[in-house]
Amino acid sequence: MRKKKWLQTSLAVITAATFILAGCSNNEPKGSNTETGRTNGEVSTDPVSYDYFAFGTNKDVIASNTTIGKILQEQTGVDWKMEYVVGDASTKSGVMIAGGDYPDVISPVSELSKLTDAGAFIPLNDLIEKYAPNIKRVYGDYMDKITNEDGNIYILPFTANVNGYLKEPDATSTFWMQRRVLKEFGYPEVKTLDQYFDLIEQYQAKYPSVDGKGTIGFLTFAGTAGEFFTITNQPMHLAGYPNDGNVMVDMKTQEAKLYMGTDYEKRWLAALNEMNRKSLLDPETFTANKDQYLAKLTSGRVLGYVNYSWQIGDATNNLKAAGNDDLRYVALPIVFDENTTDAYIDPPSFVNNRGLGITVSAEDPIRIIKYWDNLLSEENQKLIQWGEKDVTYSVNEEGRFVMSKEQLANRNDNEFKRKYGWAYFDYEWPRYGNNSLYEDGNAHLPTSQPEVAEVNYTDGDLALLKAYGLKTFSDFYAEPVERPWYPAWSIEKEQGSPEQIFNQKAGDLQQKYYPKMVFSSEADFESIWNDYLAEFNKLKPADFEQFITSKVKERIAGNW
Known part of the structure; x- marks a missing residue:
């Protein structure tokens, strides 16, 4: 059984052993044997720049060219060259691993296990213990969930909820x-997939252009x-399950079942x-790139779509920003059947395999961990979400x-x-959870503050909510x-x-067959x-279902 524990008494021993072993490895952090960046025992605030890398759609930027980045630089002396790569994350991470050269910090997303297995990240335990009181405050309740089976912490996730x-x-x-x-159509109730598609069909018949x-x-x-996953995940949502990935977990038995290959998946594909x-x-469902897709969404021509x-x-x-509320969209709790309760709103959760790590190429892990700790002060958490008092918000x-x-x-x-x-700073950094x-x-998130949510509503928002007798858009959902x-x-x-290989092969199979089934004749579909x-x-x-079921039950027992 996998064990992940925050061992308070033996932490220093574990970490010391880790760093001694690291000294004999080619994966030694460049600054691990010296307290670089320190003067008279204090961490330096001399100007320095590090490389930040994430898989995403943001534009590359020098952090100090932003207001928040500049304020944080003034506090710490640290700047960041922030790079984002769109496309095949597996290929990019493979190139990094093959060359053995990494940016100073990486937000690895789905490539975490590959990069960790390759020795790309340094353990953070000792750095946290010595230099990071804010990190210990924010992640204290989650330490068992972020400690790896070898006793080390390699990343700091983005979902640690603080103060409730x-x-x-x-x-x-x-x-x-x-x-x-x-x-x-007079703001009708739209709950089932059939009702949703029927309404789209009726509207397009009346207004084809x-x-x-x-x-x-x-x-x-x-x-x-x-x-x-945007197209493959929908069967579980339509069946009344939340986003548990590619499985649906029974609330009573805790058994995990794949939605792939079920009648739910078949029903979804038959509807498409x-x-x-x-x-x-849209005939370009499987061929349009992301920019083309987003351009269609903002064109005013699309009647309905699926996306997180x-x-x-x-x-x-x-x-x-365009100002035409009629051409905006509203998310609805669509399910297969009238008697199904939707599960679109996430329950309290913690995601422990998405986070930011310091790599073995980092020259000064101490400066970086201190920067992160400073970022996690309550003052700076307010900065990265709300901005500056009397400038971007008021009290x-x-x-x-x-x-x-x-x-x-x-x-907005x-x-x-x-x-x-x-x-750039509101998500893929060590942070308070949403x-x-x-x-x-x-509230940590401005949009979760009731006083802000009310002001954020346009006339069109208020008219729609009034038509349905609701106060907020969350009221649509269970x-x-x-x-x-x-x-x-x-x-x-x-x-x-075996589980990772199954996921890869199953995903490849869906990519191969989904276009065939969606675009086939009615006679050929079956x-x-x-x-x-x-x-x-x-x-x-x-075998995959059994693996996930066992891990679900371990989590229920408190073992992450």
Whole structure:
């Protein structure tokens, strides 16, 4: 059984042994044998720049060219050259490993196990113990969840909730509908997939074009391997399960079952097939790149689409900035059947395999860990989310943080967010989790602050909420149910393990067969599905399910 424990009494012994062994390795951190950057026992604030690397869609930037980055540089002397790579993360990480040369810090996302196995990251235990009181404060309740089986901590995740749990007032699902469609039909209740697609079909029949351009009934993004889950994940949501990855976990038995190969998946693909045969599905579903996809979303032509909100933030902000509420979208709790309770709102959770690590190429891990610790002060957590008092937010007489409409416009403006630094510092760094509160009771996320959420609503938002008799967009959804293992997708599948190989082969199979089934004739759909099912069963899915079930039960027992 995998054991991950924060051993308070033996931490120094474990870490010392780790660093002694590291001294005999080619993977020795460049600054590990000296206390570089220190003067008279204190960490230097002399100017220095480090390399930051993440897999994502942000634009590359020098941190000090942003307002937040400059303030943090003034506090610490540290600047960052921030690089983001879009595309095949596996190829990029493979190149790094082959060359043995890494940026100073990496947010590895899905490449964590590969990079860890390659010895890319240094242990953080001793650095945390010596130099990081804020890190110990923020991650104290999660230390057992972030300590690896070898006793070491390699990354600091992004989801450590502090001072309680605050539900976001404007949670979203994955199914979005253009607001003019709902408005046209008197704001009807739309709960099932059939109702959702029927409404799109009716609207397109009445309004086949917008400004001379044909409408697109339904759109989703399946153009790259890295985001193919956008289309494959929907069966579990439609069946009333939250995002546990590629499994659905039974609340009573804690048994994990793949949705791949189930009637739920078949029903979803059959619905897409029918939409395609009715010319209501975007023909470039499997070929458009991300930029082309986002351009369609912001064109006003799309009636409905599927996406997680974090995948399309720029498009959402651009639509809001354009000012036409009818062409914006609202997320709805779509499920297969009327009697199914949706589970779109995440319960309290902790993701332990997404975070930021210091690599063996870093010349001064001490300066870096001190920078992270400084970042985790409550003052700086407010900076990276709210900005500067009386500039980007205000404090009312009750001590509550508020934003004016003008300040909120900046918070929602993509270019301002990049220039100010919100786009770069609000997530892929050691941080408070989204549902955190500050010691003064204010919400960590501005959009979770009720006073801000209310101001953030446009006239169109208020009209839509009033039409449905709701106060916030979260009111569309059922209350989250606590799941001690959640999310199951964060269960580690080590590189080269049977589970990791299964995931790879299963994903390849979906990418091969989904386009065939979606774009097939009605007569051919069944035979293609049977071919897909036969190939899937060769992968021994029961073994994978057994592995995930065992890990789920370990988490329930408190062993992460």
